[in-house]
Amino acid sequence: MNTNQHNAAQPSPTEAVLQMMSGFWISRGIYVVAKLGLADHLRDGAKTAAELAAATDTHADSLNRVMRMLATAGVFRHEGEDRFALTPLAETLLTDAPNSLRWFAIVEMGDEHYEAWGNFLHSVKTGEIAFDSHFGMNIWEYYEQHPENARNFNNSMTNTTQFVTQAVVEAYDFSGCQKLIDVGGGLGSMTAAILRANPHLAGVVFDAPSVVEKSKKLLAEAGVGERCEAVGGDFFESVPAGGDVYTMRWIIHDWDDERSLKILKNIRRVMPENGKLLLVEAIVPSDGQPHLSKFMDLIMLTMTGGRERTESEYAILFAKAGFKLSRVVPTATEFCIIEAVTA
Incomplete structure:
Protein backbone atom coordinates (compact mmCIF):
# COMPACT_ATOMS: atom_id res chain seq x y z
CA MET A 1 0.00 0.00 0.00
CA ASN A 2 1.45 3.38 -0.95
CA THR A 3 1.30 6.43 1.31
CA ASN A 4 -1.66 7.99 -0.48
CA GLN A 5 -3.69 4.77 -0.22
CA HIS A 6 -2.80 4.47 3.49
CA ASN A 7 -3.85 8.06 4.19
CA ALA A 8 -7.09 7.54 2.28
CA ALA A 9 -7.95 4.63 4.57
CA GLN A 10 -7.50 6.72 7.71
CA PRO A 11 -10.64 8.44 9.03
CA SER A 12 -10.61 12.20 9.14
CA PRO A 13 -10.65 13.88 12.56
CA THR A 14 -14.39 14.45 12.17
CA GLU A 15 -15.00 10.82 11.24
CA ALA A 16 -12.80 9.60 14.10
CA VAL A 17 -14.73 11.62 16.69
CA LEU A 18 -18.05 10.52 15.22
CA GLN A 19 -16.89 6.91 15.58
CA MET A 20 -16.09 7.55 19.24
CA MET A 21 -19.50 9.11 19.80
CA SER A 22 -21.25 6.16 18.14
CA GLY A 23 -19.78 3.93 20.85
CA PHE A 24 -22.58 5.18 23.09
CA TRP A 25 -25.22 3.74 20.78
CA ILE A 26 -23.38 0.43 20.54
CA SER A 27 -22.97 0.16 24.31
CA ARG A 28 -26.66 0.84 24.88
CA GLY A 29 -27.52 -1.83 22.33
CA ILE A 30 -25.26 -4.29 24.13
CA TYR A 31 -26.99 -3.41 27.40
CA VAL A 32 -30.40 -4.18 25.90
CA VAL A 33 -29.44 -7.59 24.53
CA ALA A 34 -27.59 -8.45 27.76
CA LYS A 35 -30.56 -7.46 29.90
CA LEU A 36 -32.84 -9.60 27.72
CA GLY A 37 -30.43 -12.53 27.67
CA LEU A 38 -30.62 -12.71 23.88
CA ALA A 39 -27.32 -14.55 23.45
CA ASP A 40 -28.71 -17.44 25.49
CA HIS A 41 -31.68 -17.70 23.11
CA LEU A 42 -29.28 -18.06 20.15
CA ARG A 43 -27.15 -20.76 21.77
CA ASP A 44 -28.72 -23.52 19.65
CA GLY A 45 -28.66 -21.66 16.35
CA ALA A 46 -29.91 -18.67 14.42
CA LYS A 47 -33.38 -17.25 15.03
CA THR A 48 -35.49 -14.52 13.51
CA ALA A 49 -36.12 -11.25 15.28
CA ALA A 50 -39.76 -12.28 15.60
CA GLU A 51 -38.79 -15.52 17.37
CA LEU A 52 -36.45 -13.63 19.70
CA ALA A 53 -39.12 -11.03 20.41
CA ALA A 54 -41.65 -13.74 21.30
CA ALA A 55 -39.13 -15.33 23.67
CA THR A 56 -38.28 -12.05 25.39
CA ASP A 57 -41.64 -10.25 25.32
CA THR A 58 -40.33 -7.39 23.16
CA HIS A 59 -41.41 -5.58 19.99
CA ALA A 60 -40.20 -7.55 16.98
CA ASP A 61 -39.44 -4.65 14.62
CA SER A 62 -37.67 -2.62 17.30
CA LEU A 63 -35.62 -5.61 18.39
CA ASN A 64 -34.71 -6.34 14.77
CA ARG A 65 -33.35 -2.81 14.42
CA VAL A 66 -31.18 -3.20 17.53
CA MET A 67 -29.85 -6.57 16.35
CA ARG A 68 -29.18 -5.19 12.88
CA MET A 69 -27.13 -2.33 14.33
CA LEU A 70 -25.13 -4.66 16.60
CA ALA A 71 -24.50 -7.01 13.67
CA THR A 72 -22.90 -4.08 11.89
CA ALA A 73 -20.48 -3.87 14.82
CA GLY A 74 -19.82 -7.62 14.70
CA VAL A 75 -21.71 -8.48 17.89
CA PHE A 76 -24.17 -10.73 16.00
CA ARG A 77 -24.23 -12.15 12.49
CA HIS A 78 -27.11 -11.04 10.27
CA GLU A 79 -28.03 -14.00 8.06
CA GLY A 80 -30.72 -12.25 6.03
CA GLU A 81 -34.49 -12.21 6.35
CA ASP A 82 -34.10 -10.83 9.85
CA ARG A 83 -32.30 -13.94 11.12
CA PHE A 84 -29.44 -13.53 13.56
CA ALA A 85 -26.77 -15.82 14.96
CA LEU A 86 -24.01 -15.66 17.54
CA THR A 87 -20.50 -14.46 16.76
CA PRO A 88 -17.42 -14.79 19.01
CA LEU A 89 -18.25 -11.30 20.34
CA ALA A 90 -21.85 -12.30 21.13
CA GLU A 91 -20.68 -15.47 22.89
CA THR A 92 -19.10 -13.30 25.61
CA LEU A 93 -22.67 -12.34 26.56
CA LEU A 94 -23.77 -15.93 27.23
CA THR A 95 -24.73 -16.20 30.88
CA ASP A 96 -22.53 -19.22 31.52
CA ALA A 97 -19.60 -18.29 29.28
CA PRO A 98 -16.16 -18.27 30.91
CA ASN A 99 -15.56 -14.68 32.04
CA SER A 100 -19.08 -13.81 30.86
CA LEU A 101 -19.60 -10.12 30.22
CA MET A 157 -17.44 -8.71 39.67
CA THR A 158 -17.21 -12.49 39.95
CA ASN A 159 -17.30 -13.07 36.19
CA THR A 160 -15.18 -10.19 34.95
CA THR A 161 -12.46 -10.66 37.56
CA GLN A 162 -11.80 -14.32 36.76
CA PHE A 163 -9.02 -13.52 34.30
CA VAL A 164 -7.48 -11.06 36.77
CA THR A 165 -7.71 -13.60 39.59
CA GLN A 166 -5.93 -16.23 37.50
CA ALA A 167 -3.22 -13.70 36.65
CA VAL A 168 -2.74 -12.96 40.36
CA VAL A 169 -2.46 -16.66 41.19
CA GLU A 170 0.16 -17.10 38.48
CA ALA A 171 2.16 -13.97 39.31
CA TYR A 172 2.50 -14.08 43.10
CA ASP A 173 4.22 -16.67 45.27
CA PHE A 174 2.05 -17.45 48.31
CA SER A 175 4.19 -20.40 49.45
CA GLY A 176 5.57 -18.50 52.45
CA CYS A 177 2.14 -17.39 53.68
CA GLN A 178 -0.05 -19.22 56.18
CA LYS A 179 -3.33 -17.31 56.43
CA LEU A 180 -4.81 -14.92 53.88
CA ILE A 181 -7.48 -12.39 54.82
CA ASP A 182 -9.25 -10.90 51.80
CA VAL A 183 -10.65 -7.52 52.88
CA GLY A 184 -13.68 -6.55 50.83
CA GLY A 185 -13.46 -10.01 49.29
CA GLY A 186 -16.99 -10.03 47.89
CA LEU A 187 -18.26 -13.51 47.06
CA GLY A 188 -14.78 -14.94 47.61
CA SER A 189 -13.77 -15.84 44.06
CA MET A 190 -10.19 -14.56 44.39
CA THR A 191 -9.70 -16.16 47.81
CA ALA A 192 -11.03 -19.48 46.51
CA ALA A 193 -8.68 -19.45 43.52
CA ILE A 194 -5.63 -18.62 45.66
CA LEU A 195 -6.49 -21.33 48.19
CA ARG A 196 -7.06 -23.94 45.47
CA ALA A 197 -3.59 -23.18 44.09
CA ASN A 198 -2.03 -23.20 47.59
CA PRO A 199 -3.37 -26.19 49.59
CA HIS A 200 -1.37 -25.22 52.69
CA LEU A 201 -3.10 -21.83 52.95
CA ALA A 202 -6.06 -20.93 55.17
CA GLY A 203 -8.27 -17.96 54.40
CA VAL A 204 -10.90 -15.47 55.50
CA VAL A 205 -13.29 -13.59 53.21
CA PHE A 206 -14.27 -10.36 54.94
CA ASP A 207 -17.07 -8.18 53.60
CA ALA A 208 -20.47 -6.77 54.53
CA PRO A 209 -22.69 -9.33 56.30
CA SER A 210 -25.19 -9.37 53.43
CA VAL A 211 -22.39 -10.28 51.01
CA VAL A 212 -20.54 -12.95 52.97
CA GLU A 213 -23.69 -14.97 53.51
CA LYS A 214 -23.59 -15.61 49.77
CA SER A 215 -19.83 -16.19 49.70
CA LYS A 216 -20.15 -19.31 51.87
CA LYS A 217 -21.84 -21.15 49.00
CA LEU A 218 -19.12 -20.19 46.49
CA LEU A 219 -16.34 -21.21 48.87
CA ALA A 220 -17.98 -24.58 49.49
CA GLU A 221 -18.51 -25.19 45.77
CA ALA A 222 -14.84 -24.32 45.15
CA GLY A 223 -13.81 -27.01 47.62
CA VAL A 224 -12.15 -24.64 50.10
CA GLY A 225 -15.01 -24.17 52.56
CA GLU A 226 -13.23 -26.11 55.29
CA ARG A 227 -10.13 -23.90 55.01
CA CYS A 228 -11.85 -20.56 54.61
CA GLU A 229 -14.17 -18.57 56.86
CA ALA A 230 -16.65 -15.94 55.71
CA VAL A 231 -16.75 -13.08 58.21
CA GLY A 232 -19.08 -10.08 58.07
CA GLY A 233 -18.20 -6.59 59.23
CA ASP A 234 -17.29 -3.04 58.26
CA PHE A 235 -13.71 -2.41 57.15
CA PHE A 236 -14.02 1.23 58.19
CA GLU A 237 -14.41 0.02 61.77
CA SER A 238 -12.07 -2.98 61.96
CA VAL A 239 -10.77 -6.00 60.08
CA PRO A 240 -10.10 -9.55 61.33
CA ALA A 241 -6.77 -10.25 63.01
CA GLY A 242 -4.68 -13.37 62.51
CA GLY A 243 -3.56 -13.12 58.91
CA ASP A 244 0.01 -12.86 57.69
CA VAL A 245 -1.11 -11.65 54.26
CA TYR A 246 -3.97 -9.21 53.66
CA THR A 247 -5.38 -8.76 50.17
CA MET A 248 -7.69 -6.25 48.56
CA ARG A 249 -8.73 -6.35 44.93
CA TRP A 250 -10.32 -3.21 43.50
CA ILE A 251 -11.14 -1.85 46.95
CA ILE A 252 -8.85 1.11 47.65
CA HIS A 253 -9.64 2.63 44.25
CA ASP A 254 -13.28 2.96 45.39
CA TRP A 255 -12.39 5.52 48.06
CA ASP A 256 -10.78 8.92 48.46
CA ASP A 257 -7.55 9.22 50.44
CA GLU A 258 -9.25 9.92 53.76
CA ARG A 259 -11.44 6.82 53.68
CA SER A 260 -8.71 4.68 52.12
CA LEU A 261 -6.48 5.55 55.06
CA LYS A 262 -9.14 4.34 57.51
CA ILE A 263 -9.13 0.93 55.84
CA LEU A 264 -5.34 0.75 55.59
CA LYS A 265 -4.81 1.82 59.19
CA ASN A 266 -7.27 -0.82 60.39
CA ILE A 267 -5.24 -3.46 58.55
CA ARG A 268 -1.95 -2.07 59.89
CA ARG A 269 -3.34 -2.25 63.42
CA VAL A 270 -3.79 -6.05 63.26
CA MET A 271 -1.15 -7.11 60.72
CA PRO A 272 2.00 -8.68 62.20
CA GLU A 273 5.37 -7.00 61.66
CA ASN A 274 6.37 -9.67 59.15
CA GLY A 275 3.03 -9.52 57.34
CA LYS A 276 2.32 -8.33 53.83
CA LEU A 277 -0.42 -6.26 52.26
CA LEU A 278 -1.32 -6.92 48.63
CA LEU A 279 -3.47 -4.57 46.58
CA VAL A 280 -4.67 -5.65 43.14
CA GLU A 281 -5.18 -2.42 41.27
CA ALA A 282 -4.45 -0.67 37.98
CA ILE A 283 -1.57 1.78 38.37
CA VAL A 284 -1.87 5.01 36.38
CA PRO A 285 1.28 5.52 34.28
CA SER A 286 3.14 8.69 35.14
CA ASP A 287 3.56 9.51 31.46
CA GLY A 288 0.93 10.17 28.82
CA GLN A 289 0.67 6.59 27.57
CA PRO A 290 -2.83 5.12 27.01
CA HIS A 291 -3.90 2.82 29.84
CA LEU A 292 -7.09 1.22 31.13
CA SER A 293 -6.62 2.94 34.50
CA LYS A 294 -7.36 6.33 32.97
CA PHE A 295 -10.81 5.14 31.89
CA MET A 296 -11.51 3.35 35.17
CA ASP A 297 -10.60 6.55 36.99
CA LEU A 298 -13.69 8.25 35.55
CA ILE A 299 -15.89 5.40 36.76
CA MET A 300 -14.56 6.08 40.26
CA LEU A 301 -15.16 9.81 39.86
CA THR A 302 -18.75 9.21 38.79
CA MET A 303 -19.78 6.26 40.96
CA THR A 304 -17.83 6.14 44.24
CA GLY A 305 -15.69 9.24 44.74
CA GLY A 306 -12.53 7.13 44.60
CA ARG A 307 -9.69 7.31 42.12
CA GLU A 308 -7.03 5.30 40.33
CA ARG A 309 -3.53 6.23 41.52
CA THR A 310 0.06 6.39 40.32
CA GLU A 311 2.75 4.31 42.00
CA SER A 312 4.04 7.36 43.87
CA GLU A 313 0.52 8.17 45.10
CA TYR A 314 0.21 4.64 46.50
CA ALA A 315 3.61 5.03 48.19
CA ILE A 316 2.46 8.24 49.89
CA LEU A 317 -0.84 6.65 50.96
CA PHE A 318 0.97 3.63 52.40
CA ALA A 319 3.41 5.80 54.34
CA LYS A 320 0.57 7.70 56.01
CA ALA A 321 -0.94 4.39 57.15
CA GLY A 322 2.30 2.93 58.53
CA PHE A 323 3.25 0.84 55.51
CA LYS A 324 6.08 0.94 53.00
CA LEU A 325 5.62 0.09 49.33
CA SER A 326 8.05 -2.78 48.77
CA ARG A 327 7.46 -3.73 45.16
CA VAL A 328 4.98 -3.80 42.28
CA VAL A 329 4.43 -7.25 40.78
CA PRO A 330 3.15 -7.14 37.19
CA THR A 331 0.59 -9.64 35.97
CA ALA A 332 -0.48 -10.77 32.53
CA THR A 333 -3.21 -8.10 32.66
CA GLU A 334 -3.19 -4.32 33.06
CA PHE A 335 -3.58 -4.84 36.81
CA CYS A 336 -0.65 -5.12 39.20
CA ILE A 337 -0.08 -6.57 42.64
CA ILE A 338 1.11 -3.71 44.84
CA GLU A 339 2.97 -5.19 47.80
CA ALA A 340 3.44 -3.26 51.04
CA VAL A 341 5.16 -4.20 54.30
CA THR A 342 5.18 -2.58 57.73
CA ALA A 343 7.23 0.61 57.89
Whole structure:
Protein backbone atom coordinates (compact mmCIF):
# COMPACT_ATOMS: atom_id res chain seq x y z
CA MET A 1 0.00 0.00 0.00
CA ASN A 2 1.45 3.38 -0.95
CA THR A 3 1.30 6.43 1.31
CA ASN A 4 -1.66 7.99 -0.48
CA GLN A 5 -3.69 4.77 -0.22
CA HIS A 6 -2.80 4.47 3.49
CA ASN A 7 -3.85 8.06 4.19
CA ALA A 8 -7.09 7.54 2.28
CA ALA A 9 -7.95 4.63 4.57
CA GLN A 10 -7.50 6.72 7.71
CA PRO A 11 -10.64 8.44 9.03
CA SER A 12 -10.61 12.20 9.14
CA PRO A 13 -10.65 13.88 12.56
CA THR A 14 -14.39 14.45 12.17
CA GLU A 15 -15.00 10.82 11.24
CA ALA A 16 -12.80 9.60 14.10
CA VAL A 17 -14.73 11.62 16.69
CA LEU A 18 -18.05 10.52 15.22
CA GLN A 19 -16.89 6.91 15.58
CA MET A 20 -16.09 7.55 19.24
CA MET A 21 -19.50 9.11 19.80
CA SER A 22 -21.25 6.16 18.14
CA GLY A 23 -19.78 3.93 20.85
CA PHE A 24 -22.58 5.18 23.09
CA TRP A 25 -25.22 3.74 20.78
CA ILE A 26 -23.38 0.43 20.54
CA SER A 27 -22.97 0.16 24.31
CA ARG A 28 -26.66 0.84 24.88
CA GLY A 29 -27.52 -1.83 22.33
CA ILE A 30 -25.26 -4.29 24.13
CA TYR A 31 -26.99 -3.41 27.40
CA VAL A 32 -30.40 -4.18 25.90
CA VAL A 33 -29.44 -7.59 24.53
CA ALA A 34 -27.59 -8.45 27.76
CA LYS A 35 -30.56 -7.46 29.90
CA LEU A 36 -32.84 -9.60 27.72
CA GLY A 37 -30.43 -12.53 27.67
CA LEU A 38 -30.62 -12.71 23.88
CA ALA A 39 -27.32 -14.55 23.45
CA ASP A 40 -28.71 -17.44 25.49
CA HIS A 41 -31.68 -17.70 23.11
CA LEU A 42 -29.28 -18.06 20.15
CA ARG A 43 -27.15 -20.76 21.77
CA ASP A 44 -28.72 -23.52 19.65
CA GLY A 45 -28.66 -21.66 16.35
CA ALA A 46 -29.91 -18.67 14.42
CA LYS A 47 -33.38 -17.25 15.03
CA THR A 48 -35.49 -14.52 13.51
CA ALA A 49 -36.12 -11.25 15.28
CA ALA A 50 -39.76 -12.28 15.60
CA GLU A 51 -38.79 -15.52 17.37
CA LEU A 52 -36.45 -13.63 19.70
CA ALA A 53 -39.12 -11.03 20.41
CA ALA A 54 -41.65 -13.74 21.30
CA ALA A 55 -39.13 -15.33 23.67
CA THR A 56 -38.28 -12.05 25.39
CA ASP A 57 -41.64 -10.25 25.32
CA THR A 58 -40.33 -7.39 23.16
CA HIS A 59 -41.41 -5.58 19.99
CA ALA A 60 -40.20 -7.55 16.98
CA ASP A 61 -39.44 -4.65 14.62
CA SER A 62 -37.67 -2.62 17.30
CA LEU A 63 -35.62 -5.61 18.39
CA ASN A 64 -34.71 -6.34 14.77
CA ARG A 65 -33.35 -2.81 14.42
CA VAL A 66 -31.18 -3.20 17.53
CA MET A 67 -29.85 -6.57 16.35
CA ARG A 68 -29.18 -5.19 12.88
CA MET A 69 -27.13 -2.33 14.33
CA LEU A 70 -25.13 -4.66 16.60
CA ALA A 71 -24.50 -7.01 13.67
CA THR A 72 -22.90 -4.08 11.89
CA ALA A 73 -20.48 -3.87 14.82
CA GLY A 74 -19.82 -7.62 14.70
CA VAL A 75 -21.71 -8.48 17.89
CA PHE A 76 -24.17 -10.73 16.00
CA ARG A 77 -24.23 -12.15 12.49
CA HIS A 78 -27.11 -11.04 10.27
CA GLU A 79 -28.03 -14.00 8.06
CA GLY A 80 -30.72 -12.25 6.03
CA GLU A 81 -34.49 -12.21 6.35
CA ASP A 82 -34.10 -10.83 9.85
CA ARG A 83 -32.30 -13.94 11.12
CA PHE A 84 -29.44 -13.53 13.56
CA ALA A 85 -26.77 -15.82 14.96
CA LEU A 86 -24.01 -15.66 17.54
CA THR A 87 -20.50 -14.46 16.76
CA PRO A 88 -17.42 -14.79 19.01
CA LEU A 89 -18.25 -11.30 20.34
CA ALA A 90 -21.85 -12.30 21.13
CA GLU A 91 -20.68 -15.47 22.89
CA THR A 92 -19.10 -13.30 25.61
CA LEU A 93 -22.67 -12.34 26.56
CA LEU A 94 -23.77 -15.93 27.23
CA THR A 95 -24.73 -16.20 30.88
CA ASP A 96 -22.53 -19.22 31.52
CA ALA A 97 -19.60 -18.29 29.28
CA PRO A 98 -16.16 -18.27 30.91
CA ASN A 99 -15.56 -14.68 32.04
CA SER A 100 -19.08 -13.81 30.86
CA LEU A 101 -19.60 -10.12 30.22
CA ARG A 102 -23.39 -10.29 30.44
CA TRP A 103 -23.64 -8.98 34.00
CA PHE A 104 -20.92 -6.40 33.43
CA ALA A 105 -22.87 -5.03 30.46
CA ILE A 106 -26.05 -4.86 32.53
CA VAL A 107 -24.32 -3.06 35.39
CA GLU A 108 -21.93 -0.75 33.56
CA MET A 109 -24.04 0.09 30.50
CA GLY A 110 -27.44 0.40 32.15
CA ASP A 111 -29.52 0.54 35.29
CA GLU A 112 -28.04 2.63 38.13
CA HIS A 113 -24.70 3.27 36.40
CA TYR A 114 -26.43 4.70 33.33
CA GLU A 115 -28.43 7.15 35.42
CA ALA A 116 -25.32 8.22 37.33
CA TRP A 117 -23.37 8.85 34.12
CA GLY A 118 -26.20 11.13 33.04
CA ASN A 119 -25.09 13.31 35.96
CA PHE A 120 -21.38 13.12 35.06
CA LEU A 121 -21.11 16.85 34.35
CA HIS A 122 -22.02 17.50 37.99
CA SER A 123 -18.85 15.66 39.09
CA VAL A 124 -16.71 17.65 36.69
CA LYS A 125 -18.17 20.97 37.82
CA THR A 126 -18.16 20.32 41.55
CA GLY A 127 -15.83 17.39 42.33
CA GLU A 128 -18.79 15.68 44.00
CA ILE A 129 -19.94 12.14 43.28
CA ALA A 130 -22.45 12.05 40.43
CA PHE A 131 -24.13 8.90 41.75
CA ASP A 132 -24.66 10.31 45.25
CA SER A 133 -25.99 13.58 43.87
CA HIS A 134 -28.49 11.82 41.61
CA PHE A 135 -29.73 9.09 43.98
CA GLY A 136 -29.34 10.87 47.33
CA MET A 137 -27.23 8.02 48.76
CA ASN A 138 -23.94 6.31 47.99
CA ILE A 139 -23.77 3.26 45.77
CA TRP A 140 -23.26 0.80 48.64
CA GLU A 141 -26.35 2.09 50.44
CA TYR A 142 -28.21 1.81 47.14
CA TYR A 143 -27.22 -1.84 46.79
CA GLU A 144 -28.42 -2.55 50.33
CA GLN A 145 -31.84 -1.24 49.31
CA HIS A 146 -31.92 -2.80 45.83
CA PRO A 147 -30.96 -6.48 46.14
CA GLU A 148 -31.44 -7.31 42.45
CA ASN A 149 -28.99 -4.59 41.44
CA ALA A 150 -26.60 -5.83 44.12
CA ARG A 151 -26.83 -9.37 42.72
CA ASN A 152 -26.07 -8.07 39.23
CA PHE A 153 -23.07 -6.17 40.57
CA ASN A 154 -21.71 -9.17 42.47
CA ASN A 155 -22.21 -11.43 39.45
CA SER A 156 -20.43 -8.84 37.33
CA MET A 157 -17.44 -8.71 39.67
CA THR A 158 -17.21 -12.49 39.95
CA ASN A 159 -17.30 -13.07 36.19
CA THR A 160 -15.18 -10.19 34.95
CA THR A 161 -12.46 -10.66 37.56
CA GLN A 162 -11.80 -14.32 36.76
CA PHE A 163 -9.02 -13.52 34.30
CA VAL A 164 -7.48 -11.06 36.77
CA THR A 165 -7.71 -13.60 39.59
CA GLN A 166 -5.93 -16.23 37.50
CA ALA A 167 -3.22 -13.70 36.65
CA VAL A 168 -2.74 -12.96 40.36
CA VAL A 169 -2.46 -16.66 41.19
CA GLU A 170 0.16 -17.10 38.48
CA ALA A 171 2.16 -13.97 39.31
CA TYR A 172 2.50 -14.08 43.10
CA ASP A 173 4.22 -16.67 45.27
CA PHE A 174 2.05 -17.45 48.31
CA SER A 175 4.19 -20.40 49.45
CA GLY A 176 5.57 -18.50 52.45
CA CYS A 177 2.14 -17.39 53.68
CA GLN A 178 -0.05 -19.22 56.18
CA LYS A 179 -3.33 -17.31 56.43
CA LEU A 180 -4.81 -14.92 53.88
CA ILE A 181 -7.48 -12.39 54.82
CA ASP A 182 -9.25 -10.90 51.80
CA VAL A 183 -10.65 -7.52 52.88
CA GLY A 184 -13.68 -6.55 50.83
CA GLY A 185 -13.46 -10.01 49.29
CA GLY A 186 -16.99 -10.03 47.89
CA LEU A 187 -18.26 -13.51 47.06
CA GLY A 188 -14.78 -14.94 47.61
CA SER A 189 -13.77 -15.84 44.06
CA MET A 190 -10.19 -14.56 44.39
CA THR A 191 -9.70 -16.16 47.81
CA ALA A 192 -11.03 -19.48 46.51
CA ALA A 193 -8.68 -19.45 43.52
CA ILE A 194 -5.63 -18.62 45.66
CA LEU A 195 -6.49 -21.33 48.19
CA ARG A 196 -7.06 -23.94 45.47
CA ALA A 197 -3.59 -23.18 44.09
CA ASN A 198 -2.03 -23.20 47.59
CA PRO A 199 -3.37 -26.19 49.59
CA HIS A 200 -1.37 -25.22 52.69
CA LEU A 201 -3.10 -21.83 52.95
CA ALA A 202 -6.06 -20.93 55.17
CA GLY A 203 -8.27 -17.96 54.40
CA VAL A 204 -10.90 -15.47 55.50
CA VAL A 205 -13.29 -13.59 53.21
CA PHE A 206 -14.27 -10.36 54.94
CA ASP A 207 -17.07 -8.18 53.60
CA ALA A 208 -20.47 -6.77 54.53
CA PRO A 209 -22.69 -9.33 56.30
CA SER A 210 -25.19 -9.37 53.43
CA VAL A 211 -22.39 -10.28 51.01
CA VAL A 212 -20.54 -12.95 52.97
CA GLU A 213 -23.69 -14.97 53.51
CA LYS A 214 -23.59 -15.61 49.77
CA SER A 215 -19.83 -16.19 49.70
CA LYS A 216 -20.15 -19.31 51.87
CA LYS A 217 -21.84 -21.15 49.00
CA LEU A 218 -19.12 -20.19 46.49
CA LEU A 219 -16.34 -21.21 48.87
CA ALA A 220 -17.98 -24.58 49.49
CA GLU A 221 -18.51 -25.19 45.77
CA ALA A 222 -14.84 -24.32 45.15
CA GLY A 223 -13.81 -27.01 47.62
CA VAL A 224 -12.15 -24.64 50.10
CA GLY A 225 -15.01 -24.17 52.56
CA GLU A 226 -13.23 -26.11 55.29
CA ARG A 227 -10.13 -23.90 55.01
CA CYS A 228 -11.85 -20.56 54.61
CA GLU A 229 -14.17 -18.57 56.86
CA ALA A 230 -16.65 -15.94 55.71
CA VAL A 231 -16.75 -13.08 58.21
CA GLY A 232 -19.08 -10.08 58.07
CA GLY A 233 -18.20 -6.59 59.23
CA ASP A 234 -17.29 -3.04 58.26
CA PHE A 235 -13.71 -2.41 57.15
CA PHE A 236 -14.02 1.23 58.19
CA GLU A 237 -14.41 0.02 61.77
CA SER A 238 -12.07 -2.98 61.96
CA VAL A 239 -10.77 -6.00 60.08
CA PRO A 240 -10.10 -9.55 61.33
CA ALA A 241 -6.77 -10.25 63.01
CA GLY A 242 -4.68 -13.37 62.51
CA GLY A 243 -3.56 -13.12 58.91
CA ASP A 244 0.01 -12.86 57.69
CA VAL A 245 -1.11 -11.65 54.26
CA TYR A 246 -3.97 -9.21 53.66
CA THR A 247 -5.38 -8.76 50.17
CA MET A 248 -7.69 -6.25 48.56
CA ARG A 249 -8.73 -6.35 44.93
CA TRP A 250 -10.32 -3.21 43.50
CA ILE A 251 -11.14 -1.85 46.95
CA ILE A 252 -8.85 1.11 47.65
CA HIS A 253 -9.64 2.63 44.25
CA ASP A 254 -13.28 2.96 45.39
CA TRP A 255 -12.39 5.52 48.06
CA ASP A 256 -10.78 8.92 48.46
CA ASP A 257 -7.55 9.22 50.44
CA GLU A 258 -9.25 9.92 53.76
CA ARG A 259 -11.44 6.82 53.68
CA SER A 260 -8.71 4.68 52.12
CA LEU A 261 -6.48 5.55 55.06
CA LYS A 262 -9.14 4.34 57.51
CA ILE A 263 -9.13 0.93 55.84
CA LEU A 264 -5.34 0.75 55.59
CA LYS A 265 -4.81 1.82 59.19
CA ASN A 266 -7.27 -0.82 60.39
CA ILE A 267 -5.24 -3.46 58.55
CA ARG A 268 -1.95 -2.07 59.89
CA ARG A 269 -3.34 -2.25 63.42
CA VAL A 270 -3.79 -6.05 63.26
CA MET A 271 -1.15 -7.11 60.72
CA PRO A 272 2.00 -8.68 62.20
CA GLU A 273 5.37 -7.00 61.66
CA ASN A 274 6.37 -9.67 59.15
CA GLY A 275 3.03 -9.52 57.34
CA LYS A 276 2.32 -8.33 53.83
CA LEU A 277 -0.42 -6.26 52.26
CA LEU A 278 -1.32 -6.92 48.63
CA LEU A 279 -3.47 -4.57 46.58
CA VAL A 280 -4.67 -5.65 43.14
CA GLU A 281 -5.18 -2.42 41.27
CA ALA A 282 -4.45 -0.67 37.98
CA ILE A 283 -1.57 1.78 38.37
CA VAL A 284 -1.87 5.01 36.38
CA PRO A 285 1.28 5.52 34.28
CA SER A 286 3.14 8.69 35.14
CA ASP A 287 3.56 9.51 31.46
CA GLY A 288 0.93 10.17 28.82
CA GLN A 289 0.67 6.59 27.57
CA PRO A 290 -2.83 5.12 27.01
CA HIS A 291 -3.90 2.82 29.84
CA LEU A 292 -7.09 1.22 31.13
CA SER A 293 -6.62 2.94 34.50
CA LYS A 294 -7.36 6.33 32.97
CA PHE A 295 -10.81 5.14 31.89
CA MET A 296 -11.51 3.35 35.17
CA ASP A 297 -10.60 6.55 36.99
CA LEU A 298 -13.69 8.25 35.55
CA ILE A 299 -15.89 5.40 36.76
CA MET A 300 -14.56 6.08 40.26
CA LEU A 301 -15.16 9.81 39.86
CA THR A 302 -18.75 9.21 38.79
CA MET A 303 -19.78 6.26 40.96
CA THR A 304 -17.83 6.14 44.24
CA GLY A 305 -15.69 9.24 44.74
CA GLY A 306 -12.53 7.13 44.60
CA ARG A 307 -9.69 7.31 42.12
CA GLU A 308 -7.03 5.30 40.33
CA ARG A 309 -3.53 6.23 41.52
CA THR A 310 0.06 6.39 40.32
CA GLU A 311 2.75 4.31 42.00
CA SER A 312 4.04 7.36 43.87
CA GLU A 313 0.52 8.17 45.10
CA TYR A 314 0.21 4.64 46.50
CA ALA A 315 3.61 5.03 48.19
CA ILE A 316 2.46 8.24 49.89
CA LEU A 317 -0.84 6.65 50.96
CA PHE A 318 0.97 3.63 52.40
CA ALA A 319 3.41 5.80 54.34
CA LYS A 320 0.57 7.70 56.01
CA ALA A 321 -0.94 4.39 57.15
CA GLY A 322 2.30 2.93 58.53
CA PHE A 323 3.25 0.84 55.51
CA LYS A 324 6.08 0.94 53.00
CA LEU A 325 5.62 0.09 49.33
CA SER A 326 8.05 -2.78 48.77
CA ARG A 327 7.46 -3.73 45.16
CA VAL A 328 4.98 -3.80 42.28
CA VAL A 329 4.43 -7.25 40.78
CA PRO A 330 3.15 -7.14 37.19
CA THR A 331 0.59 -9.64 35.97
CA ALA A 332 -0.48 -10.77 32.53
CA THR A 333 -3.21 -8.10 32.66
CA GLU A 334 -3.19 -4.32 33.06
CA PHE A 335 -3.58 -4.84 36.81
CA CYS A 336 -0.65 -5.12 39.20
CA ILE A 337 -0.08 -6.57 42.64
CA ILE A 338 1.11 -3.71 44.84
CA GLU A 339 2.97 -5.19 47.80
CA ALA A 340 3.44 -3.26 51.04
CA VAL A 341 5.16 -4.20 54.30
CA THR A 342 5.18 -2.58 57.73
CA ALA A 343 7.23 0.61 57.89
